[in-house]
Amino acid sequence: MARASLRSAPLDWTSDDPHLMGNFAPVGPEIDADDLPVIAGRIPPALRGSYMRNGPNPEFKPISYAYPMDGDGMIHAVRFDNGRARYRNRFVLTRGLMVERRAGRAVYGGLMRPVSVDPALVGPDGDPGPLKTGAFISVLRHGGHLLALHEASAAYEMTMDLETIGEWKAGTAAPISIGAHNRRHPLSGSMFGISYRVSEPVLDLHEIGADGALRRSQAVALGAPSMIHDFVLTERHAVLLVGPAIFDMAAAEQGKPLLQWRAELGMRIGLVPLDGGAPRWIEADPFFVFHFANGFERGSDIVVDYVRHQDLGLGPRTGPREPPRAHRMVIDTMGLRIAADDRLADFPTEFPRINDACEARPSRFIHLPTRTASLTIPGPPSASFNALVTLDAATGATRRHDLGNRLAGEPIFIPRPGGGGEQDGWIATYAYDPATDTSDLLLLDAARINEAPVAVIRLPQRVPQGLHGTWIPD
Numbered sequence: 001m002a003r004a005s006l007r008s009a010p011l012d013w014t015s016d017d018p019h020l021m022g023n024f025a026p027v028g029p030e031i032d033a034d035d036l037p038v039i040a041g042r043i044p045p046a047l048r049g050s051y052m053r054n055g056p057n058p059e060f061k062p063i064s065y066a067y068p069m070d071g072d073g074m075i076h077a078v079r080f081d082n083g084r085a086r087y088r089n090r091f092v093l094t095r096g097l098m099v100e101r102r103a104g105r106a107v108y109g110g111l112m113r114p115v116s117v118d119p120a121l122v123g124p125d126g127d128p129g130p131l132k133t134g135a136f137i138s139v140l141r142h143g144g145h146l147l148a149l150h151e152a153s154a155a156y157e158m159t160m161d162l163e164t165i166g167e168w169k170a171g172t173a174a175p176i177s178i179g180a181h182n183r184r185h186p187l188s189g190s191m192f193g194i195s196y197r198v199s200e201p202v203l204d205l206h207e208i209g210a211d212g213a214l215r216r217s218q219a220v221a222l223g224a225p226s227m228i229h230d231f232v233l234t235e236r237h238a239v240l241l242v243g244p245a246i247f248d249m250a251a252a253e254q255g256k257p258l259l260q261w262r263a264e265l266g267m268r269i270g271l272v273p274l275d276g277g278a279p280r281w282i283e284a285d286p287f288f289v290f291h292f293a294n295g296f297e298r299g300s301d302i303v304v305d306y307v308r309h310q311d312l313g314l315g316p317r318t319g320p321r322e323p324p325r326a327h328r329m330v331i332d333t334m335g336l337r338i339a340a341d342d343r344l345a346d347f348p349t350e351f352p353r354i355n356d357a358c359e360a361r362p363s364r365f366i367h368l369p370t371r372t373a374s375l376t377i378p379g380p381p382s383a384s385f386n387a388l389v390t391l392d393a394a395t396g397a398t399r400r401h402d403l404g405n406r407l408a409g410e411p412i413f414i415p416r417p418g419g420g421g422e423q424d425g426w427i428a429t430y431a432y433d434p435a436t437d438t439s440d441l442l443l444l445d446a447a448r449i450n451e452a453p454v455a456v457i458r459l460p461q462r463v464p465q466g467l468h469g470t471w472i473p474d
């Protein structure tokens, strides 16, 4: 399927949307390149596997575009073997993208401006719309399945060569609706995922066994239809931080925004026992969370490391806005209250990651991108980062790798083969230099992120600022 539609041409359109310009602009060519040049350092010979990262990469000039909610998926992969690296990138051939390829133009609108699609264009197998399932938010492998993930919709299964297989059914009869952020249970190996519903106050919590088959789904009742991008898992709970980002179908029918910030509803924190017991809820003042670093049980407390947003940032606001910052919340599960919620560091951040081996277990180190004064690109759009930080949540100590006037993305932890410590491995990210219009893959020593890179690998084309990635060992 992917072979027949391999693109070699650059995209033939531009946009004045800041999130479609500079290194946010999508790329067209699908490239295979072996023996990538290592321009600094050396690739650790023990490194065997693939770093993959997904991101929004609209092939056709969008009718409406709201970063990071619209686009087509494109996965950029670098595979390491025996001290050498090779690159491959491919579009995720979703049903919606295939409809647009047949039409030769964008036919779907976007989250902020949905457009009804002519059924004649959609055909029997196309994405009916009005929103396109783009499968551009994340990528991961579970139970032998490589998945390109979207939000509250079907994931697409890919081959390890990045050919699109189709919508993922998790061993069931029909594609399952799942989010981009999924968490693996440290004891069972099951993957837990969530999917919200736009028109009902319900969130579906799925457990997908280590074999890749759906084991069970639990419908969790919410106060209102809510947008929930991520959650955390502990050994005994799924923890939901449900901010007041509310879908309002009635408002949408009157031409108002479908997604609304309703501060008066506050934050509701749900503790969903993994044994199937009834969820318990804690009420709090309103804030919003896109991404969590980790969560874990500590006695009768639950610790949650996350990035706190003052709100979702929709519509006009009064007064200054706090930048998103890393926080550690301690939830007292006996008293059913927030025992503490402390800012871990003052720098603005997003896209927190940890050593995934520590997921749902006590962890100490959080890897985060941030923006410093050495980024001199004028008017950088949101999600423009130029430094990576390792934050010790126990002490607040940080180590920082500043890339100057270069853009970087989410830091992915790669464990050292045969290693074991939380910091025993490397950090990978794509970095873009606007002065030369080139992208590199950086490998940093996770325990000494501030030091010179272990390896800098030059990529055969610019890699746009994307969203989430993963490490897949061979």
Ligand SMILES: [Fe+2]
Residues within 6 Å of the ligand: 137, 180, 181, 229, 230, 290, 291, 467, 468
């Ligand atoms: Fe995300």
